Amino acid sequence: MTDGALVDLVGITKQFGGVRALKGVDLSVRSGEVVALVGHNGAGKSVLVQILSGVFPPSSGEIRVGGKPVAFTSPSDARLYAIETIYQTLALADNLDAPANFFLGRELRTRFGFLDKKKMAEEAKKALADLNPNFTDIERPVRQMSGGQRQAIAIARAIHFQVQLLIMDEPTAALGPHETAQVAELIKRLRAQGIGILLISHDVRDVLRLADRIVVLKNGEVVGALTARDTNEDEVVDMIIRGRKLDADGAVK
Amino acid sequence: MQITLSPMTLRLFVKPPLIPLLLLATFVDGFWSLGNLRTLAESISTDGLIVAGMTIVMIAGGFDLSVGAVMAMGGVAAVVLLPYGIVPAALGALVAGGISGFLSGTLVTRLRINPFIATLAMMVMVRGATLAYTDTRPVVGLDDTFLALGGGDPLPYAFLIMIVVMLAAHVLLYHRPWGRHAYAVGADERAAQMTGLKVNRLKIECYMLSGALAAFAGMLLAARLGTGSPIVGEMTPLTAAAAALIGGASLRGGEGSIMGALCGLLFVGCLINVMNLLGVPSYYQRMTIGGLLFALVVVEGLLQRARPR
């Protein structure tokens, strides 16, 4: 394992019937580090994200948190280890309002075991105002809200509960330039707080700007790892497309 | 060692185990007697028309729970119209079934109602209307030509009609553009829409076909029973769905075939026939069909989950 890593993935494979989606992936993220995962559609990025967030287990391989092997049987297990995910789809229940989505799966209760709606509304409102001061009308079904507002809910609930590793799956895909800049600011702020971030994106320019390290996935395998500072757009794109494999010395085969 | 079975072998031995069932049936006294085979042919022929319609609706991604009620309506309509001649009677049944299918299809497409609920509502309305019209009593007043339609020697006419309908449905699905379109709509409605197919129109046509076939089956049943009963067909949607599902159709649409449906129909028909021969009370038959359907959708669900997402 990598010393001081927050989370290590070791030899992760995943098979769906006869399809091998991941063929032994190693990946680690340290505290305060932004690791970008890039690759074509179908390279296995989203499968890896879902394994790390506990949506389904790997076929083989190990997930280690703080060096100790763990097994996730559900997304709530991943949450127990302070791994939070912002899915590309946002994973919001459209019929519920913002506080309900914010606290979904970890609702606050009163002494009698009933939902503490008032407190949940207050806390959610505060957390959302932190991200977007104009976002105050939160108690209506999220299907009536704008894309940016929905994104804010998904982000707010992922960072609110003592997150250590934040997985962001295409966080800017559905956003305008202004909101994209906000997300970039947020990533920098979270990194400064010592949170590890796994950023999945197909926007290479974004990735170069935000990430410390870039891991390239192709056909279910890691074909390259680059330091963002020492690389450029062409090199990354080349690797995504051609999938050149690096040997032990780091030289191109 | 990997054993590879041809699709036809698979169909006859495994999915459904039709040949094993027939071999087992050999041990049941009288199964292979001419009289019983005739009974079997009669009993599956009306259901067969309905299974053909149900399969087409399911291929296009729908479902039709109203077939039993429409069958009862078709029988009653035919008997009521019989005084005007057998052709008007048959046409009347077909038109009544077609209209009911048109309404189901309209509910599903224009009002975007879940097909199960839309056809469930149709089922209740058609059943209610039929019961109200007949005052819950069977209608009689049959003439000889009509009754002869329920006979046929050595093969029942209804059975021959079913074979013809199945052949036509097979040609429609496999050798006509319309069939291609039905599969396309069932597999991915939006994609079909974007390639310019008239999705709503095609789905309505599927329901109309199903309704017309169900009503026609009702007329053949009335000819065989010698009466148009408003209460027949309670189990029909289940039996038809079970046969179609066994035959490879899927609740998600885009899958299924007439050959498969025929095998499924034979399987369910033989199962019920054997139970009848063994003197198993009808309650157990009801249980068997219910359990079969339950097991089928559980298996379908499990298979679907095992697929990559």
Next chain:
Amino acid sequence: MTAASTPWRFVTPIWPVLAVLVIGAALLSGPFLSPANIAAVLQQGVITGIVALGMTIVLIGGQFDLSTGATVMMAAVLALLLNPADGTSTVLAILLPVALGGVIGLVNGLAVYRAGANSIVATIGMQFLVIGAVLALVSGQHVRADNMSEMFVSLSRARFLGIPYSVYIFLGLVVALSIIMSNTVFGRHVYALGGDIEAARRAGVKVVRTGIATYMISGMLAALAGVLIASLVGNLDPTAIRGYEFPALTAVVLGGTSLTGGVGRPADTAAAIWVIAVITNVMTILNYQYPVQLLVQGVVLTAAVAFYSWQRARS
């Protein structure tokens, strides 16, 4: 708090409809407002209403339970077969059918949420399985209980302030389920299930467990309805009490529960139950028979579904 703050706090259209119908019925037919008839209307809705409450919970979770009619029949027959003559057998005749209803719900829930079976077809299959089993058990014959204990009879017959106990049971269930659905974690999770099951799963909701619980509630409530029928009639022809799932489903949909799940309230289903009870009652007073009532129910269901789908398409 704004009026339209959360989906389960909308003022739904079913209540004004109920008010208009009651006023209309009172104007249309004199006997409608007699105390005896009002008690009858209230009682008429109880059995279907209890069934509908369970189906509402399942449908808010995004699934259907069409096995409830069979469960009603199972419970009624079983309660009578247990012959509730003394204290012990009375308790058994209430608890055993309800427990069995829970088991039926468990099997449905496993099939739908664990195996991913289509809930409509699976529960119709279950319906025939249960009806077949019950008819086989009694060989299709009449069942009757002799010397039913006063306690058992009083479940449906005894009155308080002129209104049968069963009505209070129903009202109690409406209140309890309303609280459960809007004020507990379980209720919130059921709404999340119906809203987006994958999102709920990813947010850490125990999807399978919650879903199974909805079916078990539905099964137990349907069984309770069957026990109330047994208490009311004392002897019955099993084949005569079936098909409760359809009027119940009509009420659930009429009450505004979304067919795709995530939206609905137990209290709205209760309002819809009374709307149907009033219509049925007036039709009975005006001497329309069962087939016409069936037809009208189909029309009401279609109209309700069409109305709500139009309303949602507009918003």
